[in-house]
Amino acid sequence: MLRRTVLAAPLLAMLAAGGCGADREPDLRLMVPNAPGSGYDITARTVATALHAADVHRSIEVFNLPGAGGMVGLQRLVYERGNSGLIMLMGLGLVGAQHTLPVPARLSDVTALARLIQEPEIVVVTRDSPLTSLADLVEAWRADPVTLSVGGGSSRGGPDHLAAMLMADAAGIAPPTVRYRQFDGGGALLAAILGKRVAFAVSSLGEYAEQIEAGQLRVLAVTGRGRAAGVDAPTLLESGLDVVFDNWRGLVAPPGLSAQQRAVLSDMVAQLRASRAWREALAGHRWTDAYQDGEEFTSFLREQDESVTRILDGMGLALPGASGR
Numbered sequence: 001m002l003r004r005t006v007l008a009a010p011l012l013a014m015l016a017a018g019g020c021g022a023d024r025e026p027d028l029r030l031m032v033p034n035a036p037g038s039g040y041d042i043t044a045r046t047v048a049t050a051l052h053a054a055d056v057h058r059s060i061e062v063f064n065l066p067g068a069g070g071m072v073g074l075q076r077l078v079y080e081r082g083n084s085g086l087i088m089l090m091g092l093g094l095v096g097a098q099h100t101l102p103v104p105a106r107l108s109d110v111t112a113l114a115r116l117i118q119e120p121e122i123v124v125v126t127r128d129s130p131l132t133s134l135a136d137l138v139e140a141w142r143a144d145p146v147t148l149s150v151g152g153g154s155s156r157g158g159p160d161h162l163a164a165m166l167m168a169d170a171a172g173i174a175p176p177t178v179r180y181r182q183f184d185g186g187g188a189l190l191a192a193i194l195g196k197r198v199a200f201a202v203s204s205l206g207e208y209a210e211q212i213e214a215g216q217l218r219v220l221a222v223t224g225r226g227r228a229a230g231v232d233a234p235t236l237l238e239s240g241l242d243v244v245f246d247n248w249r250g251l252v253a254p255p256g257l258s259a260q261q262r263a264v265l266s267d268m269v270a271q272l273r274a275s276r277a278w279r280e281a282l283a284g285h286r287w288t289d290a291y292q293d294g295e296e297f298t299s300f301l302r303e304q305d306e307s308v309t310r311i312l313d314g315m316g317l318a319l320p321g322a323s324g325r
Contacts, residue, residue, distance in 0.1 A: 027059045031088040033073025035066045037187030038153065039204045043117065043249050044089035046281045047272065054275035057268055066184065069097030069155030071105065078105040080254040084261035087113065091249035095304045096157025099312065107305070111257050112297040114269045115250035117282065118290040120224030121163040122233070124208060124217045125200045126193060134221045134239040137200060138171045149179040151198035153189040153207070156182065156317070157308055159247040160189075160202045163223050165315055167202075170241040175315040193217065204247050205231070206285045229286060248290055250297055266294055 030048055034040040041064065048060045065073045070093060077088050090107075098106055123134065131137045141148050145168065152160025161182070165175040181198055183189040186207035193201045194216065205228055211217045212231065219233035223245040227235060236243045253265055272278050273291050282289055292300055311317075 029086045030062045032064045033070035035185040038185030039207050040089050050277040050281050053277035056271045070094040071097050071103045075105040078109045081256040083254050087253045093154040093158035097155050099157045109255050111253040112294050113251040115292040115297045117287040118246045118248040119205050119287050120222045122205050123220045127218050145173045145177045148199045149181050151181045151192050151201040153186045163245045164202045166243045170243050
C-alpha cells in the first residue's frame with residue numbers, strides 16, 4: 001500500500017490566491033471518507049502519487065476521515081465552503097450512503113470536479129470454499145438465503161450492497177431476505193472473508209487483485225459486461241444472471257468555489273488524466289478510464305442518486321432516513 005506523503009516543490013499551479021507566495025504552490029489536501037485500505041483510499045493515494053510523478057502538483061496530503069459510510073467526510077466537505085485547498089475522493093458508495101442517515105449534507109451541495117474511473121465488482125470466496133462456481137453459490141443461496149451470508153465493504157445502498165441485491169433478485173431470491181453483512185471498507189471485509197465470517201463477498205476488483213493473484217481468494221464471477229483481464233472467471237451474464245454492474249470513483253470539492261478556483265482544480269484533474277503516470281496506474285489497478293468533466297459529472301451524480309432510489313424502492317429495500325433532496 002502507498003504511504004501518505006506530504007511533499008513540497010516550486011510553484012506549478014495556483015489553486016487558491018490567499019496566503020501563497022509566488023515561489024511555492026499551495027498545499028492541497030485530498031480527503032478519503034473511508035478507512036485506510038478501502039477502494040477510495042487506494043484510488044486517492046494513487047491520484048496523489050500520479051499528480052506528483054507527473055509534476056502536476058507536488059504538495060498533496062492524503063488523509064482519512066471515515067464514518068457513517070462516508071457521510072462524515074461529506075459533511076466536512078460541505079462545511080469547508082469556498083476552500084479550494086480541499087478535495088475529496090468519492091464514488092457510488094457515497095451516493096447510497098445519503099439514504100442511510102439523516103445527515104443534512106448531500107452530494108448536490110458540493111462542486112463536482114470529475115469522474116475518474118470505473119471497475120467491475122467481483123464475487124469472491126476463499127480458495128478452499130465448497131462453493132466452486134456461481135452455480136453452486138446460487139443453488140446454496142436459494143436454499144437458505146437467511147443463513148448464507150454475503151459480505152460487503154460498503155453501506156446499504158453502496159456498490160457492494162447493490163451488486164449483491166441485484167444478483168439475489170436475478171436469482172429469484174427476495175432481496176429483503178438476504179443476509180448482508182456490512183464491513184468498514186475492503187480491509188475489514190478481507191479479514192472477514194479469510195476468517196470465514198461470510199460465505200462469500202462482493203467487492204471491487206482492484207481491492208483484491210493481490211489476493212486473487214496469490215491464490216488466497218477465488219473469483220466466481222465478475223459483474224461487468226465483459227470478462228476482466230487477467231481474471232479467470234465468467235461474467236454474471238455468462239453464468240445465467242441478468243446483471244451488469246460497474247462501480248466508479250471521482251473527485252469533488254467544497255461548495256462555493258469561484259469560477260477561477262473551479263477552473264484551476266479542473267485543469268489539474270485534466271492534466272492528471274493526460275499524464276503517463278495516470279495511464280500506468282489505470283493499467284496497474286485494472287481500472288477503466290471513465291472520465292467526465294465537472295458538468296457531465298454533476299448530471300451523472302443526479303442520475304445515480306435517482307437510480308439508487310429506484311433500485312432500492314423496487315426491491316423493497318427503501319432505507320430509513322432517505323431524503324428526496
